Amino acid sequence: MRTDAVRGHLDGLLLAALEAGPLHGYAIITTVQERSNGALELRKGTIYPALNRLERLGLLRSAWQAEGERRRRCYELTDAGRRTLADERTAWREFTAAIGSVLDPALREAT
Amino acid sequence: MTADPIEARVAELSAVLHGPARLKARMLEELRGGLADAAADLSPGPDPDAARRAVAEFGSVSELAPAFQRELTLAQARRTARTMALLLPLLIAGRYWAGSSGTAPHLLHLAAVNATALAAATALLATVFLALTGAFGRRLPTPGELPLAVAWTGTVAAAAVGVGALTLTAAAVLSANWPLAAATALLALGSHARIASSARACRRCARLPRADAFTM
Numbered sequence: 581m582r583t584d585a586v587r588g589h590l591d592g593l594l595l596a597a598l599e600a601g602p603l604h605g606y607a608i609i610t611t612v613q614e615r616s617n618g619a620l621e622l623r624k625g626t627i628y629p630a631l632n633r634l635e636r637l638g639l640l641r642s643a644w645q646a647e648g649e650r651r652r653r654c655y656e657l658t659d660a661g662r663r664t665l666a667d668e669r670t671a672w673r674e675f676t677a678a679i680g681s682v683l684d685p686a687l688r689e690a691t
Numbered sequence: 692m693t694a695d696p697i698e699a700r701v702a703e704l705s706a707v708l709h710g711p712a713r714l715k716a717r718m719l720e721e722l723r724g725g726l727a728d729a730a731a732d733l734s735p736g737p738d739p740d741a742a743r744r745a746v747a748e749f750g751s752v753s754e755l756a757p758a759f760q761r762e763l764t765l766a767q768a769r770r771t772a773r774t775m776a777l778l779l780p781l782l783i784a785g786r787y788w789a790g791s792s793g794t795a796p797h798l799l800h801l802a803a804v805n806a807t808a809l810a811a812a813t814a815l816l817a818t819v820f821l822a823l824t825g826a827f828g829r830r831l832p833t834p835g836e837l838p839l840a841v842a843w844t845g846t847v848a849a850a851a852v853g854v855g856a857l858t859l860t861a862a863a864v865l866s867a868n869w870p871l872a873a874a875t876a877l878l879a880l881g882s883h884a885r886i887a888s889s890a891r892a893c894r895r896c897a898r899l900p901r902a903d904a905f906t907m
Contacts, residue, residue: 630758638826664829
């Protein structure tokens with residue numbers, strides 16, 4: 581899937597990647613890629629300002645974690661982040677159901 | 692000696708970004724760490740070719756800079772708005788407290804009243820800016836022009852505080868309670884400098900090329 585198509589849904593992807601627990605930036609990137617089986621392409625460096633933005637909006641919190649000689653910034657969902665993720669999932673299901681029923685009428689008849 | 696591709700990319704990006712130093716350093720450190728992790732995934736040992744591939748995967752400076760700059764610009768705008776929201780109410784209270792005794796020429800009083808009203812209005816706007824770029828930003832899109840609006844609001848606030856400082860200094864000479872008026876005048880002068888400096892930094896960031904097609 582093209583980068584510009586992914587960009588509009590980046591927030592939801594990042595929030596979903598953090599649902600299971602705190603992760604640092606590169607681990608979030610690999611989680612998204614693994615779950616999509618490599619279908620989603622995005623410029624990896626763009627997730628750092630996206631994570632900063634989600635933290636600014638109160639959906640994530642972050643802290644430095646020491647790992648050997650280096651340190652990594654780990655992010656986790658806040659309560660507001662979990663609620664937003666649930667809203668994004670609901671909105672996505674409604675959106676895909678609506679689009680799907682138009683693009684594939686057979687699907688609508690089956691449901 | 693061949694330059695480290697990761698350090699070179701981080702340095703290139705750093706050169707084009709402007710904003711609060713701590714946030715900029717933090718975001719670049721995160722990027723550097725991510726690039727190192729990506730290179731290590733491609734090749735376990737030190738490998739300049741793996742580093743170059745990681746740098747390519749993460750995006751060019753022209754692809755990364757707009758989004759990074761957007762966050763730095765908003766951080767600077769929030770810093771300016773926070774400064775106004777914290778200092779201006781204190782100054783307004785101080786102005787009324789210091790100016791409540793003694794008499795002042797009508798023109799001086801008029802200037803002080805207008806400056807205080809302007810400071811109050813900008814303090815209120817600053818609070819709105821903070822809300823729009825914080826929790827309220829989850830529901831409402833933040834206008835792209837908002838950082839520039841914050842910058843000019845800060846400029847107006849700094850001017851109002853400057854006028855306030857002048858009127859308080861004049862009042863200190865005339866007032867029976869001159870120590871309090873003088874102290875408030877000094878506070879106003881310091882706040883004028885603080886707000887003006889922050890607004891100037893905000894104007895600089897707000898005039899940089901903006902990200903397009905990035906959600907707010």
